[in-house]
Amino acid sequence: MAQYYTTMNLKSRFAPSPTGYLHLGNARTALFAWLAARAVAGRFVLRLEDTDQSRSPQIYEKALLEDLRWLGLNWDEGPDIGGPVGPYRQMERLDIYQKYYEALLETGQAYPCYCSAEDLAAERAVQRASGKPPRYGGRCRHLNAEQRSELEARGIQPVLRYRVPDSGMLIVPDRVWGERSYALADLGDFVIRRSDGSPAFFFANALDDALMGVNLVLRGEDHLSNTPRQVLILQALDLPIPEYAHLPLLLGSDGQPLSKRHGAASLRDLQLQGYLPAAVRNYLARLGHHYAETDLLDDQALAAGFSVEKISRAPGHFDVAQLQHWQRLALQALSDAQLWEWLLAANSSNIENRLLEKMLKTVSEDENLPIQFVAAVRANVLFPEEAVDWARRCFADEAFAELEKDDAALAALAETPAEFWPLAAVLLQQSAGDYRIWTKTLQQESGLKGKSLFMPLRAALTGRSHGPELAALLPLIGMERAQQRLRTAASVLSEARN
Numbered sequence: 001m002a003q004y005y006t007t008m009n010l011k012s013r014f015a016p017s018p019t020g021y022l023h024l025g026n027a028r029t030a031l032f033a034w035l036a037a038r039a040v041a042g043r044f045v046l047r048l049e050d051t052d053q054s055r056s057p058q059i060y061e062k063a064l065l066e067d068l069r070w071l072g073l074n075w076d077e078g079p080d081i082g083g084p085v086g087p088y089r090q091m092e093r094l095d096i097y098q099k100y101y102e103a104l105l106e107t108g109q110a111y112p113c114y115c116s117a118e119d120l121a122a123e124r125a126v127q128r129a130s131g132k133p134p135r136y137g138g139r140c141r142h143l144n145a146e147q148r149s150e151l152e153a154r155g156i157q158p159v160l161r162y163r164v165p166d167s168g169m170l171i172v173p174d175r176v177w178g179e180r181s182y183a184l185a186d187l188g189d190f191v192i193r194r195s196d197g198s199p200a201f202f203f204a205n206a207l208d209d210a211l212m213g214v215n216l217v218l219r220g221e222d223h224l225s226n227t228p229r230q231v232l233i234l235q236a237l238d239l240p241i242p243e244y245a246h247l248p249l250l251l252g253s254d255g256q257p258l259s260k261r262h263g264a265a266s267l268r269d270l271q272l273q274g275y276l277p278a279a280v281r282n283y284l285a286r287l288g289h290h291y292a293e294t295d296l297l298d299d300q301a302l303a304a305g306f307s308v309e310k311i312s313r314a315p316g317h318f319d320v321a322q323l324q325h326w327q328r329l330a331l332q333a334l335s336d337a338q339l340w341e342w343l344l345a346a347n348s349s350n351i352e353n354r355l356l357e358k359m360l361k362t363v364s365e366d367e368n369l370p371i372q373f374v375a376a377v378r379a380n381v382l383f384p385e386e387a388v389d390w391a392r393r394c395f396a397d398e399a400f401a402e403l404e405k406d407d408a409a410l411a412a413l414a415e416t417p418a419e420f421w422p423l424a425a426v427l428l429q430q431s432a433g434d435y436r437i438w439t440k441t442l443q444q445e446s447g448l449k450g451k452s453l454f455m456p457l458r459a460a461l462t463g464r465s466h467g468p469e470l471a472a473l474l475p476l477i478g479m480e481r482a483q484q485r486l487r488t489a490a491s492v493l494s495e496a497r498n
């Protein structure tokens with residue numbers, strides 16, 4: 001297979017249509033195209049395919065750039081920063097397309113078609129009825145100048161069609177799928193300019209890749225069948241043909257197209273749920289691409305390990321458990337201070353505006369408190385709201401009475417003799433809050449040990465049967481709240497039962 005690019009000059013691109021929030025499948029496509037370029041010090045281009053004006057409101061363009069940046073991607077040329085072969089919005093390139101339409105019209109490789117939507121539908125119905133694949137039959141292929149002016153005089157705005165050669169085969173190599181051959185006679189003359197003058201997808205997309213010097217087109221498998229038409233256009237215009245690599249689809253766990261009911265459909269969903277970009281990058285990079293390394297990779301390592309040859313042909317399945325695995329690793333890689341920053345950022349963007357920060361400030365102005373808190377709970381936190389929950393369990397006076405009730409915690413309380421609680425409270429006072437001394441003396445005097453000692457303590461102090469080390473939580477809960485929770489453990493239990 002011909003290699004059009006070398007590692008010296010690779011140029012890849014991401015060419016989204018800003019018609020909604022960035023779908024995870026497209027985010028993965030963008031990531032792969034970016035990694036392909038960064039792997040070899042190539043160039044990465046962002047181009048907006050905004051020709052569907054009814055579906056491209058401004059907010060989506062802005063959101064798209066934000067989301068790509070959040071994921072950690074950067075581009076060397078794009079609509080916001082310009083570049084040597086811009087503009088990078090297709091709606092700003094209409095003059096350019098016009099020149100190429102004229103060239104194709106001049107050589108007869110394109111022609112105007114006046115057929116109405118009804119004409120075309122009727123034609124397809126006939127073809128289907130006789131078992132033939134539906135395609136344009138070529139009614140306007142041979143109109144002469146006189147017939148055309150007559151139709152135009154009636155006010156019909158024609159589309160432009162590309163005149164596909166009647167016979168022959170077209171071989172299109174693909175870096176993922178190998179060579180595919182297409183019988184030209186099956187393609188049918190396809191539209192390259194709509195009747196309102198706007199460019200058809202096939203045309204603008206292929207032309208822009210060529211004019212922008214893109215030599216590696218990494219995109220979704222849904223575009224595989226567009227490739228022969230695009231290659232024909234480029235051949236007709238004597239423009240360079242990029243290499244293509246079509247990525248298998250990204251599906252939900254049940255094999256259906258990925259949608260919200262699988263937990264997330266857009267990159268923004270993941271961002272709002274509190275995922276870290278590094279977790280998402282590591283997860284998406286491995287979805288349909290093989291990495292030998294199983295640990296969290298930084299961008300340089302992700303790029304160094306990336307190659308088009310390692311892309312799988314099997315569809316990828318979105319798997320929340322896998323994504324959470326990467327979230328865990330990405331969180332582990334953060335320092336306590338970075339983790340606190342992440343919690344604050346996540347908290348300031350939701351309705352509970354900076355709740356966490358406020359809660360901690362109320363408890364103490366001690367600057368070390370946030371770090372102490374993070375260090376205590378970090379192993380039990382995958383998402384910001386879990387940190388908020390632990391903050392409530394540490395700092396809120398209502399203890400677990402108001403919080404989610406944990407059945408195992410309630411059971412542990414129920415099994416503990418009533419005289420245990422005043423004893424625990426007194427000994428806590430005597431040990432001056434020293435966790436080790438407290439639990440040691442409590443064990444000696446109550447005769448309880450192991451799980452039957454620590455479960456009720458955990459349940460009384462946090463309302464849960466599992467969580468961070470009690471020794472780390474106790475100083476955060478503080479003597480006063482701890483005392484109160486021990487004293488009220490039994491009564492809270494009886495309330496909870498009613």
Ligand code: GLU
Nearest residue numbers: 015016017049205219223
């Ligand atoms: N605008 C097209 C899309 O979003 C681009 C396809 C391509 O990458 O060539 O599907």
Ligand code: ZN
Nearest residue numbers: 113114115140
């Ligand atoms: Zn026609």
